[in-house]
Amino acid sequence: MQRKLTMELRSEDEEIKDAGLTIDLDEIARRGAMSKSEKTIAKWYGIYGSRQPGNHMARIVTPGGVMTSAQARNIARVSEKYGQGFISVTTRQALQFHWLKLGSLADMIRGLSQEGTTTKHGCGDVTRQIAACPLAETCPYRRLNVRPWAQKLQKFLGDAEDLDNLPRKFKITLSGCSAGCAQPYINCLGLIAVQKEQGGKTVRGFKAIVGGGMGWDPYVGQELFSFFPENKVLAVARAVALTFRDYGDRFNRATSRLKVVVAREGLEQVRMWVLEHLDAEGVDVSDLETGPVEDTGPAVPDRPLAELTENSGSDGKALVRIIVPGGELNHHQLRRIAELSEMYADQKVYTNNRQNLELHGIEPDKVSVVKAAVQETGLSTEGAYTISDIVPCVGTTYCPKAVSETRALYKLLLPVVSLPQFAQIRDKVLINITGCPNSCSPYRITDIGFRGMRLRNETQGSEEGYEMLIGGDQKAFGQILGQFKKDDCPAVVETVLEAFVRWRHENETLTQTVVRVGLAAFQQEVFQK
Amino acid sequence: MKYEYAKAPCPSELSVTEGLGEAEKDHLTLAKDVPCQEACPAKTDVPAYIQALAQGDPERAYRINLEDNVFPGVLGRVCTRPCEDACRHNWTNIQGPVHICHLKRAGADHSPTPQALPAWYGPTGKKIAVIGGGPAGLTAARELSRYGHQISLFEREDHLGGMMVDGIPRFRLPLDKVEREIQLISGKLDVKLGANVDQARLQNLLETYDAVLLATGTMKSKDLGLPAGSGLWNGLDFMKAYNSGDITSLSGDVVVIGGGFTAVDCARACARAAQRLIGSGNRVTLAYRRTEQAMAADLEEREEILLEKIDIRTLATPVKILTDDKNQVTGIVFQRNLIQEDPAGGKPGIAPLPGSEFTLPCRYLIVAIGQDSDTAFLPVGVQPDRQTTQPKLFCAGDFLTGSSDVIHAVAEGKAVADAMDQFLMGQVRKRYHVAVSLIRNRVQTGRTRDHDLQRPPAMPLATLSERVQEGTEVEKGHTGQDILAHATRCYLCNHKFEIDQDKCIHCDWCIEAAPRACIKRVSRIFRDDQGVPTGYTEAVSAKETTFIFIDSNECIRCGKCLRACPTGAISMKKMTRTPCLTSGGTL
Structure with a gap:
């Protein structure tokens, strides 16, 4: 058979996708193996391979980062039955099973569907899990409640058959205010709620940020529209997705994300394409603004989530945050949390981008009861959004892409960050650890970030290590402090924190101090002393 | 300084990232990586011209050949193809080598109006007599003329070309194809046809010319x-x-x-x-x-x-x-x-x-x-040699080496021209270096794994009844898609993919992206004295892995690793054997 003679530049994945986006997981179970193309298409069903031979990962989409207590119980049940009882929480507020056998994938999906959850579009070249502010409903700084929009968008874009084969993944997040707790600047499309005065009335809408992204080629998102009315969010998001579908690179998957389209073609060009798509779909674009818009909502602090503790919700109710160590909990714990949400909270379980869970709508006098009950399961309720709330990706524990065992570094760092001299800066430093350049734990946007690597030895072999960044923010990424062997990392962190304690002004975060004194001062401290 | 770790050294196989590689290891790397060019007596830049054909530019392909092997239209038909025996497809593919020779001919067939190559140096005032208008003599005359010398070419027959015209039948090599390429050379020479040179005349030439070349072949x-x-x-x-x-x-x-x-x-x-x-x-x-x-x-x-x-x-x-x-x-x-x-x-x-x-x-x-060669007309006591004991007298081609083939004659002609120029000018005026260009901006080679596995189309041949017609060429030559099929098979070995070990983080993504087992996790790389890798020990675990190493012998130059590398550690460089003029000439 003659092979094709095309010089056309398309990736193999595109050929596979063209052949159809469906697979039969029951047939695969009977056959006991997945072909190469089936493995590619399995991603549309939320299924990946695992580093552990014979196991698979599945990502459960929880639109807007919330599930009902019934869904949470069901997820716990399915996890127990098919996934060795472990559940991971991701930085994009989804959930993952890591111990699935090939033969149980179909049953796992059927099990999840009993409560209306799915792994569909958990992975693949589609609109992925749509993230949102964890405190969307009750945050005092919110311009509007973005959660319903996240849920509507997930369905609207997920159901669109013309958007099921994008050049690569498409990530959307919604933030209720300009603080951007949902990280709008590092997503393909970040939507930030805005309120403004127009004709004596308060009008609510969104600002659209496009082209942000982490990975090995990071970009800060840029402002596509400074304002559009709330009710156009579906149309605008769809037009951005269509633009990505039409203009994304389908040859090189490493450069196919929307961030690269925006970087290569320029914001103006992308805006033109988006407006063309809106126009073609009959959407009135006269109220889409690009000029400066004055947001008239309450002033927002830098890190609202660190300030908003259990009783500061606008509904008079309290919240309890549950620290999930290393982002992984077991089915007993999830079941108990679901139960607590039914007994004391709003019958929902929330996820946040620190890989933790939250319970909202708790009567303030029940907070201590809930906390005690959570602690009984072995999970902590203290220290969310602080230095000890370290976010490692799954690393080499499960991920075939990872270079380092991020959970091991997490455990090495915990004693250092818990030292008493650092109590005063607890809420001023966040640490993320990622096992490879994909940045599943976005290490460039936190005060301290680690990215796994291996450092070769003097003669032979290599050792696990990390590139360490400091001073990151979602609009200005961290700077490389250096590359360190894993065992040296705790001492380096300690040195950096000690310098921070000495050098910080008033309420500065580590990132603010790094920006003020410069990277070189910290490098001097680490390497010379 | 703290946290400054000693790391196993891993130098590049080339001495420069970009620019002229003048070190011995640059030449060794080129020779190791591009076996066809190394096998070619005339050192033809095979991958470069095949890539030009793959890009739809036969004229560029022809120019590269014209520069390197002087008679592309001739050699594209009658070459003995040492390059094809060396082709890496022989090691890694059962479909046989790239049909390098036929591709050379395709470049010639599709270049309707070739231009003579320009001179390197202005007139030197030196006069040289070249005796013998066969491939070796013509090649030497062309190169010496480009050096700026004045050439008189003495040919016994009433036409130039030697064995190319007389010794190879027209059905293998049509006369017009030879004549076209002879004319590209002869226009700049003082050609004396029907000029038989005997011992006395040779003596006379030695007295009147600054140097004399004997390239009379084996008659x-x-x-x-x-x-x-x-x-x-x-x-x-x-x-x-x-x-x-x-x-x-x-x-x-x-x-x-x-x-x-x-x-x-x-x-x-x-x-x-x-x-x-x-x-x-x-x-x-x-x-x-x-x-x-x-x-x-x-x-x-x-x-x-x-x-x-x-x-x-x-x-x-x-x-x-x-x-x-x-x-x-x-x-x-x-x-x-x-x-x-x-x-x-x-x-x-x-x-x-x-x-x-x-x-x-x-x-x-x-x-x-x-x-055999006829040495009767040599001066008494002089034996054939590149430069004989009579310093003004040089020998080349079959006359010197014994009966061989056109490509070896071309290589001989080039070698003797360089030697004669050095003799006449007292210095080496042309050296070969390895020009290294770093390919940036995501430029692709255009190769995919599928190109390796193509079935090479057969050469169209004249039927027997056509062959009876006098002068009908048996091999009709490739056209259109067939040229592309052959050209895209070439691995483009002149592209060097290397990993900068200081940027590599051992993520193995390149290994995952690789189309075959071309990238290895290795614990040791063995090198020769010049630092050119000669082998490696594969590592079985991440801990044992010292380097991630691209094995050039297995690399198909598809660039998938380059695109997959998250840290920009992989580079693609193009190596070209390039003449450099040392004395103010122009290329």
Whole structure:
């Protein structure tokens, strides 16, 4: 058979996708193996391979980062039955099973569907899990409640058959205010709620940020529209997705994300394409603004989530945050949390981008009861959004892409960050650890970030290590402090924190101090002393 | 300083990231990585011209060839193809090597108006006499002329081209193809046709010219040492007569003795002249004392020999020529022989089998068992050498090396030109370096794994009835998509993919992206004195892995690793063997 003679530049994945986006997981179970193309298409069903031979990962989409207590119980049940009882929480507020056998994938999906959850579009070249502010409903700084929009968008874009084969993944997040707790600047499309005065009335809408992204080629998102009315969010998001579908690179998957389209073609060009798509779909674009818009909502602090503790919700109710160590909990714990949400909270379980869970709508006098009950399961309720709330990706524990065992570094760092001299800066430093350049734990946007690597030895072999960044923010990424062997990392962190304690002004975060004194001062401290 | 870790060194295989590589290791890396170019006596930049063809630019392909091997239209037809034996497809693919020779011809066929190459240096005032207008002499004349010297070319025949015109039949090499390329050279020379140079004239030339080159080839045919009669030719004379149109038909059976290029060409010419192709009764037999594998014809040509209804008798030594009373050849007696392997690995010997004699009747007998150079006109006491004991006298080509082929003659011509220029100017005015260009901006080679696995299209051939027409070329040449199919098979070995170990984080994403086992996790890389890798030990775990290493021998230059690398550790560099003029010339 003659092979094709095309010089056309398309990736193999595109050929596979063209052949159809469906697979039969029951047939695969009977056959006991997945072909190469089936493995590619399995991603549309939320299924990946695992580093552990014979196991698979599945990502459960929880639109807007919330599930009902019934869904949470069901997820716990399915996890127990098919996934060795472990559940991971991701930085994009989804959930993952890591111990699935090939033969149980179909049953796992059927099990999840009993409560209306799915792994569909958990992975693949589609609109992925749509993230949102964890405190969307009750945050005092919110311009509007973005959660319903996240849920509507997930369905609207997920159901669109013309958007099921994008050049690569498409990530959307919604933030209720300009603080951007949902990280709008590092997503393909970040939507930030805005309120403004127009004709004596308060009008609510969104600002659209496009082209942000982490990975090995990071970009800060840029402002596509400074304002559009709330009710156009579906149309605008769809037009951005269509633009990505039409203009994304389908040859090189490493450069196919929307961030690269925006970087290569320029914001103006992308805006033109988006407006063309809106126009073609009959959407009135006269109220889409690009000029400066004055947001008239309450002033927002830098890190609202660190300030908003259990009783500061606008509904008079309290919240309890549950620290999930290393982002992984077991089915007993999830079941108990679901139960607590039914007994004391709003019958929902929330996820946040620190890989933790939250319970909202708790009567303030029940907070201590809930906390005690959570602690009984072995999970902590203290220290969310602080230095000890370290976010490692799954690393080499499960991920075939990872270079380092991020959970091991997490455990090495915990004693250092818990030292008493650092109590005063607890809420001023966040640490993320990622096992490879994909940045599943976005290490460039936190005060301290680690990215796994291996450092070769003097003669032979290599050792696990990390590139360490400091001073990151979602609009200005961290700077490389250096590359360190894993065992040296705790001492380096300690040195950096000690310098921070000495050098910080008033309420500065580590990132603010790094920006003020410069990277070189910290490098001097680490390497010379 | 704290946290400054000692790391195993891993230098690049090239001395520069970009620019001119002048170190020995640059040349060694090029030689190791691009085996076709290394195997080519003229060092033709094979991957560069094949890439030009793949990009739809035959004229650029032709220019590269013209620069390197002087007669692309000729060599694209008759080259002995040492490059194809060296092609990496032979190691890693069962579809055979890239058809480099046919691609060379495709470049020539699709370049309608080639231009002569410009001179490197202005006039030097030096006068050189080149004796012999064959491939070696013409090549040397062209190169010496580009050096700025004034060339007089002396040719005994009334035309230039030597063996290219006289010794190779038109159905393999049409005359216009040779003439076109000779004209690109001869325009700048003072050509003296019909100029026979004997000992006295040579002496005269040595006195009037600054240097003299002898490239007269091998014109003295060997004979069988048997008493002969009329109807017997030596191969060269026959081929010359056939090519000049003196022989258009033969009536009677023919026996050709020999197994070299000339013997095969003579047999094929006779098959035409004797109308054998379309089934006349005249038999043409090619008799050779060794086996078919030892013949100069390659597999493709042996197929043509059989198709053209030529009988092959191997393992037969002629012992007696039979003649009638008018001294006309009537047949030849052979004795069977066996091949005796030489235990020392030398050329196998011939062991006759007494009593095994048999007779082949024939009317014509052509003896093509080799040629020698005629050294009678050398000054007394002077032996052939690159530069002889008479310092102004140089030798090159078959005259110096013994009977060989066109590509070796070209290489000889280039080598002697460089030596003569150095002699005349007292310095080396042209050196070869490895130009290294770093390919940026995501430029792709355009190769995919699928290109490796293509089935190479066959060369279109003239039918037997077409071949009967005088001058019909047997191989018609590739066109269109077929050229692309052949050209895209080339691995483009002149592209070097390397990992900067200081940027590599051992994520293995390149290994995952690789189309085959071309990238390895290794614990050790073994190198020669120049730092060129000679081998490695594969690592079985991340802990044992010191380097991630791209094995150039396995690399198909698809660039998938480059695109997958998250840290920009992988680079793609293009290596080009480039002449550099040292004394203010212009390339």
